[in-house]
Amino acid sequence: MTDYEKERLLFEKYLEEFREKYPQPELTLTSRGNPDPRLVELVRLLARKAAREYLESEKKARSADSSKPM
Structure with a gap:
């Protein structure tokens, strides 16, 4: 038996x-046209947070650059 075959059997056993142990998924994926509204809201919240953090870091970088003597 090759290493690949051994790994495949081990993977199948784990699967x-x-x-x-987990017969039902906690979250069911839907088609593209009908996403889970909770996921949509989560993505929006994370995107807003990331945008705020990015803008804040840009403001700090610009203020630090403008305060440096030339």
Whole structure:
């Protein structure tokens, strides 16, 4: 038996144990046209937070650059 075959069998064993332990997914994926509204809201919140953090870091960088003597 090759290493690849051994790894595949081990993976299949882990996958089988995982499916037995967690038979139902917590979150069901839907088609592209109908995303889970909770995920949409989460993505919006994360995007807003990331944008605020980016703008804040840019402001700090600019103020630091403008206060440096030339």
